Amino acid sequence: xxxxxxxxxxxxxxxxxxxxxxxxxxxxxxxxxxxxxxxxxxxxxxxxxxxxxxxxxxxxxxxxxxxxxxxxxxxxxxxxxxxxxxxxxxxxxxxxxxxxxxxxxxxxxxxxxxxxxxxxxxxxxxxxxxxxxxxxxxxxxxxxxxxxxxxxxxxxxxxxxxxxxxxxxxxxxxxxxxxxxxxxxxxxxxxxxxxxxxxxxxxxxxxxxxxxxxxxxxxxxxxx
Amino acid sequence: xxxxxxxxxxxxxxxxxxxxxxxxxxxxxxxxxxxxxxxxxxxxxxxxxxxxxxxxxxxxxxxxxxxxxxxxxxxxxxxxxxxxxxxxxxxxxxxxxxxxxxxxxxxxxxxxxxxxxxxxxxxxxxxxxxxxxxxxxxxxxxxxxxxxxxxxxxxxxxxxxxxxxxxxxxxxxxxxxxxxxxxxxxxxxxxxxxxxxxxxxxxxxxxxxxxxxxxxxxxxxxxxxxxxxxxxxxxxxxxxxxxxxxxxxxxxxxxxxxxxxxxxxxxxxxxxxxxxxxxxxxxxxxxxxxxxxxxxxxxxxxxxxxxxxxxxxxxxxxxxxxxxxxxxxxxxxxxxxxxxxxxxxxxxxxxxxxxxxxxxxxxxxxxxxxxxxxxxxxxxxxxxxxxxxxxxxxxxxxxxxxxxxxxxxxxxxxxxxxxxxxxxxxxxxxxxxxxxxxxxxxxxxxxxxxxxxxxxxxxxxxxxxxxxxxxxxxxxxxxxxxxxxxxxxx
Numbered sequence: 001x002x003x004x005x006x007x008x009x010x011x012x013x014x015x016x017x018x019x020x021x022x023x024x025x026x027x028x029x030x031x032x033x034x035x036x037x038x039x040x041x042x043x044x045x046x047x048x049x050x051x052x053x054x055x056x057x058x059x060x061x062x063x064x065x066x067x068x069x070x071x072x073x074x075x076x077x078x079x080x081x082x083x084x085x086x087x088x089x090x091x092x093x094x095x096x097x098x099x100x101x102x103x104x105x106x107x108x109x110x111x112x113x114x115x116x117x118x119x120x121x122x123x124x125x126x127x128x129x130x131x132x133x134x135x136x137x138x139x140x141x142x143x144x145x146x147x148x149x150x151x152x153x154x155x156x157x158x159x160x161x162x163x164x165x166x167x168x169x170x171x172x173x174x175x176x177x178x179x180x181x182x183x184x185x186x187x188x189x190x191x192x193x194x195x196x197x198x199x200x201x202x203x204x205x206x207x208x209x210x211x212x213x214x215x216x217x218x219x220x221x222x223x224x
Numbered sequence: 225x226x227x228x229x230x231x232x233x234x235x236x237x238x239x240x241x242x243x244x245x246x247x248x249x250x251x252x253x254x255x256x257x258x259x260x261x262x263x264x265x266x267x268x269x270x271x272x273x274x275x276x277x278x279x280x281x282x283x284x285x286x287x288x289x290x291x292x293x294x295x296x297x298x299x300x301x302x303x304x305x306x307x308x309x310x311x312x313x314x315x316x317x318x319x320x321x322x323x324x325x326x327x328x329x330x331x332x333x334x335x336x337x338x339x340x341x342x343x344x345x346x347x348x349x350x351x352x353x354x355x356x357x358x359x360x361x362x363x364x365x366x367x368x369x370x371x372x373x374x375x376x377x378x379x380x381x382x383x384x385x386x387x388x389x390x391x392x393x394x395x396x397x398x399x400x401x402x403x404x405x406x407x408x409x410x411x412x413x414x415x416x417x418x419x420x421x422x423x424x425x426x427x428x429x430x431x432x433x434x435x436x437x438x439x440x441x442x443x444x445x446x447x448x449x450x451x452x453x454x455x456x457x458x459x460x461x462x463x464x465x466x467x468x469x470x471x472x473x474x475x476x477x478x479x480x481x482x483x484x485x486x487x488x489x490x491x492x493x494x495x496x497x498x499x500x501x502x503x504x505x506x507x508x509x510x511x512x513x514x515x516x517x518x519x520x521x522x523x524x525x526x527x528x529x530x531x532x533x534x535x536x537x538x539x540x541x542x543x544x545x546x547x548x549x550x551x552x553x554x555x556x557x558x559x560x561x562x563x564x565x566x567x568x569x570x571x572x573x574x575x576x577x578x579x580x581x582x583x584x585x586x587x588x589x590x591x592x593x594x595x596x597x598x599x600x601x602x603x604x605x606x607x608x609x610x611x612x613x614x615x616x617x618x619x620x621x622x623x624x625x626x627x628x629x630x631x632x633x634x635x636x637x638x639x640x641x642x643x644x645x646x647x648x649x650x651x652x653x654x655x656x657x658x659x660x661x662x663x664x665x666x667x668x669x670x671x672x673x674x675x676x677x678x679x680x681x682x683x684x685x686x687x688x689x690x691x692x693x694x695x696x697x698x699x700x701x702x703x704x705x706x707x708x709x710x711x712x713x714x
Binding site: 060063064065107110111114157158186203 | 328329432464465509510512513584651711
């Protein structure tokens with residue numbers, strides 16, 4: 001049986017699950033003032049909480065607003081906890097570095113923002129290039145930021161072809177093995193992802209996280 | 225004879241709610257302002273004394289300017305067909321259906337999968353729509369994948385003008401296409417003055433929610449207004465994503481975006497024709513999609529038309545379409561509900577026929593079925609007419625045991641006007657239906673397409689103007705790197 005969670009950890013966990021953005025930060029601070037080590041707070045309260053948010057989404061209990069609120073609450077708590085880690089000379093193991101953006105010609109960024117939030121909430125470092133991002137820019141930033149994953153979003157069937165162009169550019173520059181590419185967006189399918197040579201595809205923001213984790217495992221472990 | 229007819233209608237807002245939404249929309253433009261990313265439009269607004277944050281291209285529009293523009297905008301527009309003989313009133317409670325526009329795919333009836341459309345698909349669609357008696361207008365309903373993307377917008381209008389008599393609902397994807405597209409219309413009419421007197425096409429212009437008119441869309445408003453070509457404003461807020469989650473809140477934003485569009489048009493040319501339309505949707509918080517068949521989507525559309533009518537504008541909505549991927553029961557349900565509500569709401573231009581999959585897939589079979597749905601909706605709003613006085617007393621003079629009404633001249637005189645006859649809905653008895661091959665509506669629609677296409681006749685004027693239109697199209701295609709236009713047939 002799991003040990004009973006400390007009350008402060010329980011409160012923080014609940015705040016994230018319920019998406020109480022304003023309460024998550026102060027509750028994280030409170031846990032720290034009770035001299036709980038930041039790593040323990042993250043591992044015992046935050047991570048299980050955001051996983052529960054994802055589970056509730058997959059089960060159909062949570063809709064987009066709850067999902068976003070959960071990710072935002074997680075972000076607020078993690079800001080406090082990461083600061084504490086830093087001052088104690090520790091650092092959190094990154095789940096991976098992701099360069100994300102909506103491809104050229106497409107100004108829709110709701111889905112992309114959602115994926116970015118969920119990835120951040122799940123311990124990934126995310127470099128968000130915004131919307132209408134040029135093909136070259138993805139590759140350049142991924143190289144300069146030493147990213148693991150390039151994540152490409154497209155809402156329009158006309159622009160999803162630009163996801164293919166990014167993969168093609170990586171191939172032509174001999175960088176295809178250096179970066180892992182994942183794609184998503186309303187018109188994108190698993191089949192399309194395979195056809196264009198992308199490494200992963202997620203149907204939802206929650207799936208995007210598990211896909212990114214799998215891809216990182218395949219790359220041979222996490223960053224330090 | 226008396227023709228005292230009640231036009232059946234539907235309303236979603238109280239008078240007080242209408243006024244409150246108008247008031248908040250005006251206040252929103254004044255307080256929050258709106259982004260206008262077009263130099264020419266900003267200049268017009270600046271000259272009209274509006275406060276502008278140049279760095280952010282953000283304009284704060286005064287109530288007095290909105291109110292002034294409300295006065296100069298015409299409450300009715302008249303569109304004319306290809307040879308300028310048939311007139312269509314866009315205003316009051318007149319309703320006109322047209323196909324949902326700018327689909328990027330077509331549903332292939334053989335595979336039941338969507339595929340890219342090419343020139344011949346567009347031509348077939350235009351020819352079919354010409355034969356659909358309940359669709360008053362054409363729209364540039366499909367995007368052709370066999371020409372460069374840069375000319376996709378103008379190419380669909382070009383093909384349309386080669387094969388259609390009906391007026392068009394269209395729009396641009398790129399700012400460069402606007403001039404040659406207007407040139408095509410001028411070529412059909414002969415000169416700019418005649419085009420202004422007898423508009424042949426409506427140009428859709430979509431602000432980007434929340435509260436932004438892009439360079440492209442604002443330019444469309446300005447150039448069309450100067451030529452007297454009607455602009456159809458198409459705000460497209462998604463509840464809870466790109467507009468407030470409440471329906472009333474989305475209406476405030478939609479109206480504010482429309483007011484800004486109206487102001488740009490009226491500043492470009494006072495009296496410019498403007499249609500208050502939209503393609504909002506009740507955003508699906510589970511799937512992250514934009515269901516056009518959702519009741520909330522239809523409620524926003526109807527309520528917005530009610531507000532626009534209160535202000536005295538012609539109206540438009542994307543209604544009578546479906547999110548289904550196949551022409552199935554869901555497609556029928558959503559299309560019929562939308563078309564019926566739109567008709568009852570008295571929306572002047574109702575775009576949606578043929579459309580599936582969130583405004584992205586056209587289906588010829590669905591167009592034929594929707595023609596019947598639109599026909600039934602049109603029948604509903606014609607209402608119950610009091611044809612004769614007395615209404616029925618005089619018909620019972622020969623009442624006896626064998627009496628029936630089939631033989632009465634009264635029956636023969638009125639039955640066609642009183643009843644709508646569908647072309648593909650099944651009203652056969654079971655045995656006949658079996659003998660005809662047990663076809664479902666999709667299969668019957670397929671046969672009906674063949675029958676209708678065999679009746680299509682290309683308008684004379686299309687043939688006469690073809691050379692001139694091709695010259696304009698070819699010149700533009702050349703600038704897009706296409707030397708030879710695909711064969712249009714005909």
